[in-house]
Amino acid sequence: MNKLKISIRVNKLNQSPIRKFFALVERAEKRGIKVFKLNIGDSDIETPKEILKGISSFKNKNIHYAPSSGIKEHIEAWIKYYRGFGIYLGAEEIISTVGVSEGILMTFLAISNPGDEVIVFEPLYANYPAIAAMCGVKLVPIRLKLENGFVLSSEKEIIRKITKKTRGIVVINPDNPTGKAWGKKELEIIAKVARKNNLYIIADETYREIIFRGKPLSMLLFKNIDDNLIVLDSISKRFLAPGIRLGVVVSKNKEFTAGILKIAMSRLSAPTIGQLATIQILKKSRPFTKKLTAEFKKRRDIVNNVLRKMKGVVTYLPNGAFYQVIKLPVKDSESFIKFMLEDFSYQRKTVLVSPMEDFYVSHGHGRDEIRIAYVLNVKELNMAMEVFKRGLQAYLCLKP
């Protein structure tokens, strides 16, 4: 009898739906199958030269700890970056984090005690449920539906979820996994509810500039929510450097940032080299993110041109990020994904996508849905979609 067990909180964690097929992919590749990986938000597009140069020109003789709140020049670069959107921040309102993942963890720890609740919109980036479970936070989901383009229609939908234990509302804008860019009206609803009910707004703006219509809409531009608002931001997606592990937590609520700083001290600092290497791109980001957004728009269109013609597939046109959710005419998308990796290839090629079930907090949703990430170049994406289409046809013939 082994008493050396794992905790309940970790035992009930799911493996990441984005990362759990790693072993099957390796096996397919060993058999000589090319796997188009449309599962993970890690694009083929090159990291900006400014960052690569920042790394290769690292000249220090020591790799010292950074201050727990971040290296001064790095934080100043973020201030300048935000100024470009008409957002004015002080250095003490920005704390460097090891990616948004750490930002979520720190925020949940700081705003909640075990058993407290946070309202989220589902489907939801799958790491939120995982991190919430570790922090003892209960996520209370509001379901947004593919068929309605994931629109939040009224204040009521949120209000009826609020209890004495509710501490905040998470909004990911543009959204992962849906690619939805939140509208001004919808965000106003969230701001209003948060103001009235003294709730935190946790605005995850990792994909801020990647929107295909209109201007980036940060919650930092909304009035009278200074004490409510916590913005999570990241270098990873916008500057195509997810492996650099850098983000920030931004807030004008002094008690909150003081709490975050204490947590930050307990893990010493975020990576030093990355903080130094990203100063230049933060100060002059727009030319890069404009080009990037145009590229993702092209990719979105390629994917959707194929999807629109596929029988039984339900989809919509996303306005941001580089993901979308689609409904397939299958019972269990995980079984379809395994089929694609184990039993199917077209011209010795196959495609990996993510199953959606773990992007839902509520049990049993999303079994017939998948997430596609547009992380390959136009040529490969065209091929991948052709393979995907044929794969689904084959699966439906075999398992109707």
Next chain:
Amino acid sequence: MNKLKISIRVNKLNQSPIRKFFALVERAEKRGIKVFKLNIGDSDIETPKEILKGISSFKNKNIHYAPSSGIKEHIEAWIKYYRGFGIYLGAEEIISTVGVSEGILMTFLAISNPGDEVIVFEPLYANYPAIAAMCGVKLVPIRLKLENGFVLSSEKEIIRKITKKTRGIVVINPDNPTGKAWGKKELEIIAKVARKNNLYIIADETYREIIFRGKPLSMLLFKNIDDNLIVLDSISKRFLAPGIRLGVVVSKNKEFTAGILKIAMSRLSAPTIGQLATIQILKKSRPFTKKLTAEFKKRRDIVNNVLRKMKGVVTYLPNGAFYQVIKLPVKDSESFIKFMLEDFSYQRKTVLVSPMEDFYVSHGHGRDEIRIAYVLNVKELNMAMEVFKRGLQAYLCLKP
């Protein structure tokens, strides 16, 4: 009335005793005072050339995510590193972490549910209490005393602290903050108690090679504790690259490593550039760590030659790491530290050390103790100790 409060778990966190004087230091420096920083484990010694070259020669066009468990070649380099100590590990037994800080957090989450207990020896590296508080872990301290050279004398001392809720025992070897290198007999006591009582051993071996007598003694060399043992290891201190934010969790307990991997997935990955840049030094570490250890031994002797002659100071000769704890003839060492930063200088120089109170889990201990870190070169350390001696004299004259 602000309902947007901080959680209890974060509110009760202390600021890091190592990092909380940052503002006072800045002010002293603005007045033109040179501050010798003997507070933080971040040495002046240069990071190995192999690592610096690994960074400046980073040639990838993308900074992709690493696998959640670590980059294959990086993990293989750790395997080779351990083989040098007669320790044989498989790749699935090592998981890359964002420094030992993250290793502690992941381990506490994986082995405990809120309210569970972990036995520690105090004084204790101050980040353990902070991370335990965030995870809802109750630390149960066994006090080791400066006057006895911090020796653990018998099994009984541990056994009487074990309850139904006890999940593990933390041993930091060599120790931060005491510089104690644990003896084989003492470690045998821990192994025996853990075996008998089915407890995890969390062996933090960050400073493994930095010992001034005998050979490095890893708990991985002990028999019949494979399921109990969790080793936390780090690039930071041994290779003088704390800002690179890299460590590993090592265990042969498959259920435990599966749990850690799920947590690792929820934060995606440890920094990519650092993992690649440290492969070479891990494969050939001994010449570097030998030189490093000789240097720290020299520094230990300089510090202790001064301390031994200081009236009213209680000390001992540490055998490892680059810290030591000393008792001062003052009531409140924090007040002495503030005096040094605000009201004292000698030849426009002063010294910063860490107050010990927050290194104790039990309330009220260590108020007359400080931690010194030997992180300056011989010349500066000589000066710093002279300034320290005069500072203490002045403080005692003014506040006897």
